[in-house]
Amino acid sequence: MEVALEAKDAGEWVYRGEGAINLVLAYNGSSPDFIGKVLRIQKVSRNESHCEKCPLALNMHECLLWKETKNLVSAPTREIAEQLYVQHVMSPLLGSEHVDAGIRILVSREFLEAVEKNVHCQRPSWRVDAAMVNPLCDSALLISDHAFFPHGILKENICVSVEIKPKCGFLPLSEFIAEGNTIKRSTTRFKMYQTLKLQQGKVSEISTYDPLDIFSGSKDRVHKAVKDLFATPQNNFRVFLNGSLIFGGLGGGVDSTSCMVGKAFEDVLKCIIWAEDGMRTINFLELVAEAIFRSGLLDRLLKVQKLDVVDIEGAIHAYYDIISQPCMVCRELGEGKLSEKYTSLHSIPLNESLKIVRDFLIAATGKDLSMMYCFRPRKTGDLESPYGGVLLESTNQSFDCKVVGWLGVRFGVRCGVWWFEVVALMWQQLWCLRVPVEDEEEEEIDGFWASFIDLDMKPLMKMEYYYELDQQIVSCYSQKVKAQHKLENATSIAEVANFDQSNVMEDAPHSRDTAGNWE
Numbered sequence: 176m177e178v179a180l181e182a183k184d185a186g187e188w189v190y191r192g193e194g195a196i197n198l199v200l201a202y203n204g205s206s207p208d209f210i211g212k213v214l215r216i217q218k219v220s221r222n223e224s225h226c227e228k229c230p231l232a233l234n235m236h237e238c239l240l241w242k243e244t245k246n247l248v249s250a251p252t253r254e255i256a257e258q259l260y261v262q263h264v265m266s267p268l269l270g271s272e273h274v275d276a277g278i279r280i281l282v283s284r285e286f287l288e289a290v291e292k293n294v295h296c297q298r299p300s301w302r303v304d305a306a307m308v309n310p311l312c313d314s315a316l317l318i319s320d321h322a323f324f325p326h327g328i329l330k331e332n333i334c335v336s337v338e339i340k341p342k343c344g345f346l347p348l349s350e351f352i353a354e355g356n357t358i359k360r361s362t363t364r365f366k367m368y369q370t371l372k373l374q375q376g377k378v379s380e381i382s383t384y385d386p387l388d389i390f391s392g393s394k395d396r397v398h399k400a401v402k403d404l405f406a407t408p409q410n411n412f413r414v415f416l417n418g419s420l421i422f423g424g425l426g427g428g429v430d431s432t433s434c435m436v437g438k439a440f441e442d443v444l445k446c447i448i449w450a451e452d453g454m455r456t457i458n459f460l461e462l463v464a465e466a467i468f469r470s471g472l473l474d475r476l477l478k479v480q481k482l483d484v485v486d487i488e489g490a491i492h493a494y495y496d497i498i499s500q501p502c503m504v505c506r507e508l509g510e511g512k513l514s515e516k517y518t519s520l521h522s523i524p525l526n527e528s529l530k531i532v533r534d535f536l537i538a539a540t541g542k543d544l545s546m547m548y549c550f551r552p553r554k555t556g557d558l559e560s561p562y563g564g565v566l567l568e569s570t571n572q573s574f575d576c577k578v579v580g581w582l583g584v585r586f587g588v589r590c591g592v593w594w595f596e597v598v599a600l601m602w603q604q605l606w607c608l609r610v611p612v613e614d615e616e617e618e619e620i621d622g623f624w625a626s627f628i629d630l631d632m633k634p635l636m637k638m639e640y641y642y643e644l645d646q647q648i649v650s651c652y653s654q655k656v657k658a659q660h661k662l663e664n665a666t667s668i669a670e671v672a673n674f675d676q677s678n679v680m681e682d683a684p685h686s687r688d689t690a691g692n693w694e
């Protein structure tokens with residue numbers, strides 16, 4: 176592989192966003208090889224005393240775990256293994272038409288250092304404090320820029336894209352959930368985690384978003400989810416206009432840099448939603464909900480997430496068997512409390528333990544990925560679009576059907592007289608775009624373009640962390656519920672007055688009573 180990017184190229188790459196592990200740059204130059212692409216560069220934590228070259232390939236136990244997946248264990252570096260994981264594990268599960276595993280290209284150290292300098296002031300400060308571009312990585316991932324419609328980043332086109340990180344969309348049923356953690360069966364991890372995040376200062380307010388709504392399959396609940404995401408975007412909702420963030424936080428988490436709010440967002444939507452003032456945001460959110468609902472993408476995603484059948488409280492036991500270490504969880508429970516179900520989990524064949532943990536980690540990728548939906552209005556009078564379109568004769572407004580068909584529907588609602596005309600046209604177009612896929616299912620690809628991003632393989636060594644975090648989340652939330660009950664039941668005014676909620680929250684529980692409930 177020849178070095179593709181040198182220091183002189185750094186100026187053509189602009190900051191797009193970042194997560195905990197990667198920094199993403201969009202291409203702003205004129206090379207046909209890079210137009211329509213983003214570059215995903217690995218970061219390194221500032222806490223690490225020295226930068227390492229990108230870590231070597233999978234460790235021994237990971238090789239055991241992924242041995243059945245084509246070429247994964249023989250990959251010379253972890254980065255290549257990760258790319259193969261997207262290609263051979265996640266893409267078949269989520270649909271190859273919605274996943275781009277990307278290609279790796281060589282980058283020089285000088286390129287990475289120049290990029291680090293160039294983007295420094297655009298990065299959220301807490302992300303800067305936490306990590307920097309790893310200058311010792313010699314390659315980066317080149318992926319399709321999902322903020323734009325495929326096959327055409329034409330300067331004159333307007334493209335609005337929406338990024339959603341839906342998180343875990345189901346309540347666990349696992350028999351391995353401890354009695355004291357029963358609350359997990361009725362309250363989402365997302366909701367419980369909000370309490371802990373607030374306490375740790377990772378978010379500034381509790382999100383109103385409920386992942387069960389977006390995965391519900393009910394149009395009204397999907398619409399509610401989108402409105403809630405808009406109200407509390409955190410790192411779950413972002414909107415880009417031609418690749419520039421116009422709504423949501425750049426780095427996620429506590430950073431709530433809403434680049435545009437209220438009137439400003441309403442105004443910027445003028446270029447895509449042709450409705451009267453005060454109605455554009457509402458219409459836009461309905462458009463997004465409609466796209467999510469019709470895409471069916473979340474049904475696929477939910478299946479992937481549900482590969483986690485036994486929950487971390489079951490998978491952790493299988494993990495210790497894989498790494499051939501004594502199980503810390505069973506040890507902590509002690510002889511007296513050790514349930515038969517855990518001991519039987521330790522006596523299953525290794526292949527079954529491997530499957531449990533493998534499926535758990537695939538599901539973990541599914542619970543952390545994001546989706547990008549892309550919308551584009553058609554230029555007035557342009558009937559040559561490769562995507563087919565709808566012409567609203569009354570206003571002479573055309574829509575690229577693959578992108579914004581549903582805008583037409585909303586427009587009809589607002590302007591009653593055009594309603595029937597638009598709906599009739601829409602159905603004709605949508606029907607044309609239904610395509611048969613394997614196993615005779617029908618998949619709808621109408622109205623927008625949708626892709627999955629951030630499909631990283633989760634390291635096996637994160638299992639203990641997952642277990643600890645899960646316990647912490649439940650314990651913190653249980654404590655809050657208990658405190659609320661106490662408050663509700665307080666009979667005397669003095670008791671209410673003396674109640675100091677912040678003390679309760681700061682004093683996060685770490686022990687259980689004899690029934691296994693959090694104290």
Ligand SMILES: O=P(O)(O)O[C@@H]1[C@@H](OP(=O)(O)O)[C@H](OP(=O)(O)O)[C@H](O)[C@H](OP(=O)(O)O)[C@H]1OP(=O)(O)O
Nearest residue numbers: 194195196410426427428539540542543631633637
């Ligand atoms: O555990 P969670 O649910 O907090 O997920 C982590 C995410 O936190 P979130 O709650 O979405 O803000 C977290 O996102 P942020 O850094 O908070 O934006 C990462 O996505 C992390 O994955 P990785 O370490 O980058 O591979 C995610 O870790 P994984 O659990 O997916 O390994």
Ligand SMILES: Nc1ncnc2c1ncn2[C@@H]1O[C@H](COP(=O)(O)OP(=O)(O)OP(=O)(O)O)[C@@H](O)[C@H]1O
Nearest residue numbers: 192193194195196197199318319320321322628629
């Ligand atoms: N292919 C893409 N097209 C457009 N934008 C992208 C693409 N990939 C990533 N981004 C943007 O860059 C941001 C960071 O990317 P990504 O989520 O892959 O980073 P990460 O460090 O792996 O995240 P996490 O902390 O969730 O693990 C995304 O939130 C998204 O806004």
Ligand SMILES: [Zn+2]
Nearest residue numbers: 492502504505
């Ligand atoms: Zn055990």
